[in-house]
Amino acid sequence: MSVSQTEFTRAMMDAGQPVPDGLIDHHAQPAGRRFNVYRNNVAVSLTEAMHSAFPVIAKLLGKQNMDGLAGIYLRQHPPSTPLMMFYGEDFPAFLEAMEQLKHLGYLGDVARLELALRRAYHAADAVPVAPEELGALAPDQLMNTRLTLAPAVDVLRSPWPIHAIWRYNTEDGAPKPELRAQDVLVTRPEFDPTPQVLPPAGAQWIRALIGGASIGEALEQAAAEDKSFDLGATLALLLQGGAITGLDSKG
């Protein structure tokens, strides 16, 4: 009467399944309720992991709703590695697919922002270049320069005010979000990830840089998206965030 780990996990993740035969108490009687310790431990520990991974989503939904969603999510998407720091990568799409949450269309992108902040927290360290190095370049040299960005850098584009929603739920006295699209830059100046709102087409410019475009090539792409693209302001956000770690001006 051996109990395989397949049988054990099936019964552990579905309380509707019977406790496997062969699990016993000290009177050699069926383990019964004792098996629930494992059911509870797994569900509680993964639910807690979801709460700490997505504190803003948990706040927006309330504890009870978050517990319920986490309970469904952890069964559909159990962790695929023991690195709990990265658990929840399918949660944004999961939230967007929930019929009952369709009226809260911003949840998925807010969850993506929380994921990006967590990834940035654990990203590799990198030494930023001094702003003077950029300042020393002649204008045409600057346009031909390619930038290496820090591993912590991420760019999110959303039709929702995700930065304002995030701030409103994490900062005392933050302004109430207004309905508008927001693109967000995530940087990690030292150890604390920082989300900042990007100016129009800033996201396009940074994504082009990440894709290998020179500053000038990326500028053309950004200007094609929005003629008012502000190169100076966007570059300043990268510099403030310690996001530029390498310059290549060889052309």
Added chain:
Amino acid sequence: MLDAAAHDKLPAAPGVGYKPQHFAQITADPGAVKWLEIHAENYMGDGGRPLAQLRHLSERFAMSVHGVGLSIGGEGPLDADHLVRLKHLVGWLTPASFSEHLAWSTHDSHFYNDLLPLPYTDASLQRICDHIDELQSTIGRRMLLENPSSYLAFAESTWSEPEFLAEISRRTGCGLLLDVNNVFVSATNLNFSPQGYIEAFPLHEVDEIHLGGHDEDEDGHGRPLLIDSHGCAVVDPVWALLDFTLARSGPKPVLIEWDNDVPDWPVLEAEAARAATALERVPA
């Protein structure tokens, strides 16, 4: 400043499970705490504050790396990616100790974030020994294997837990980590004598002792069911079992584990101070 060369072995003194919220107090005044333990999986990111704090602490304290995710008792092969991550962490940190659990947590490439129980049979013994051999040869050092908390038993088991652990240690050369709270929890849940368990345990292979808090519940028949929660103070009967153990084993490194509802630093340090008192009573 302590001598870095003294950090290659855990001292027979109190340590605590490191929590980032205690960083400033630990670095200012660790009190009775002489060494620190971390969960390996929390330090497998690429950089940032967790690794910076760990580098800093390892200059000052002997460190123990305690894995909670390798699934040594898993029916499937060990996760090759995870072995590489462990090798990397142990390689750069060069901790005084590396330990893992007599348990499984991964099945069919799903990780369940809990320490799940094993039958004690010849077949499971062979598989566990193979996994420990693979781990020890990958990381290039001896590991310690920890006894679990049990809430139920397997009808198919043919070995007692102390004999099973002793045989694993004999075959693989691994050391053992004796969690005295786990002994107390399992003894209560499965109605055996915790002192008898300790007396049957190969104490000469024990290089570390764990203590932690547990919760009280009951099984379906109204009998006590203790749950290993690491969420409260160590209870008096577990302290008494520590004294019983140390009187037989001699002084050992003793760790306080407090992972949930983590208290303020003075509360955790006071638990370590109590362990220091217990150690002082033991003849060297």
